[in-house]
Amino acid sequence: MHIDPVNILKDHDLKHTKQRVRVLEEIALDTVAISQPELEKKLGKEIDRVTLYRILNTYEDKGILHRIMDMNGTANYAICSSSCTEHHHHDEHVHFNCSNCQKIYCLDVKIPSIKMPPGFTASSINTTAYGICEKCSAGMKAD
Known part of the structure; x- marks a missing residue:
């Protein structure tokens, strides 16, 4: 997914700091939702835990990200549709949580x-379906 972090931040009346841009870039790299602990690992020393937590909360409040709880109760984040606002999220779609690889897909x-x-x-x-994703299914057939 190609996104322009600076324009997203401008559209939501947020300053475009290096950390805010970096978080959006990292989340946009994959087609699956990502948890805060995974983001912490990927960002390493670039952003501390408290700053990351604040950025994720701000993005959720502003309608930039939506939160999906996985089967272990961990919050995961995915980029919202362009119709989401700070007053109302329009991400009423099915999420799929793979019980094999643990990834969460927005369907x-x-x-x-x-x-x-x-x-x-x-x-x-919120509706979450649980099962085996396409990638894991293909891997199981290859065995």
Whole structure:
């Protein structure tokens, strides 16, 4: 996925610091969601844990990233669609968590609308499918 971190930050009224740009660049390198511990390893000494935590929270608040919890309860992050805003995320799609490689994929499968009971207002809806991803399935057939 090609993204322009500086333009994304400008579009969301955020200063483009070296650390903020670096986090977006790293997240955009892969097609799967990434956890904070994985980002810490990839970024090494470039960004400390507290700064990374603040950047991820800011990005989530501003509608740049959305958070997906994996099967172990760890938060993972993926880039939001361009329609997400700081007031409302529009990432109502299915996530797939591979039980073999543990990677989380954002699938282009929409979640059907759900009618909430009177008095309830959903701010987000999350559906996660668990199983074996395409890459792991192909690897298992090769064995």
